[in-house]
Amino acid sequence: MVAEAEMVEPDDTRAAAGSHQLWFTPPVVNQDRRRALTRERLVAEALSVIAADGVDALSMRALATRLEVVPAALYRHVRNKEQLYDLVLDGVLAEVDNHLDHTLAWTEQIKILAHRLRTVLDNHPGIAALLKTRDPLGPHSLALAEAFLAPLHAGGLPPRETGLAFSLLYDYTVGFALSGP
Numbered sequence: 001m002v003a004e005a006e007m008v009e010p011d012d013t014r015a016a017a018g019s020h021q022l023w024f025t026p027p028v029v030n031q032d033r034r035r036a037l038t039r040e041r042l043v044a045e046a047l048s049v050i051a052a053d054g055v056d057a058l059s060m061r062a063l064a065t066r067l068e069v070v071p072a073a074l075y076r077h078v079r080n081k082e083q084l085y086d087l088v089l090d091g092v093l094a095e096v097d098n099h100l101d102h103t104l105a106w107t108e109q110i111k112i113l114a115h116r117l118r119t120v121l122d123n124h125p126g127i128a129a130l131l132k133t134r135d136p137l138g139p140h141s142l143a144l145a146e147a148f149l150a151p152l153h154a155g156g157l158p159p160r161e162t163g164l165a166f167s168l169l170y171d172y173t174v175g176f177a178l179s180g181p
Helices: 002-006 012-016 039-053 060-067 081-093 106-123 127-133 139-154 159-179
Strands: none
Touching (some): 039 060, 039 081, 060 081, 081 106, 081 127, 106 127, 106 139, 106 159, 127 159, 139 159
């Protein structure tokens, strides 16, 4: 009886309806298909949340909802919220142009860097508040620190005072941005 069932001709109504075998059916192009989740997209959306609602509004669950994914999908790109914070901060600090004209006086170089940092922080609401709670150690934050330290050292400050002066200038700039509108 099984052999008889296998020999039955295909149903004409199914063939008339345009039913094809799966491998002959072209993929459906869906214009509403979600963009692939990437670390860059995750960081950009986290930055948007912070800018719109503040650091306290950023949670992995809320971020996943905004990205239209399940929260577990985020953890393929970041270990935890702390790493996400670090990536956001480093991404923002990457925007600070730390290239300087070394023919300028060291004091002028420091002033230029501080203004550039302040401008970037003003362009990203909420980031100054996050910087006050964290010590970023990403590649761009370290490059910015070195950009500040080089002119301070070239200005003749001893190593210990160079580090202290950097901390003072950096904290002052971040604090000034934090107290701004």
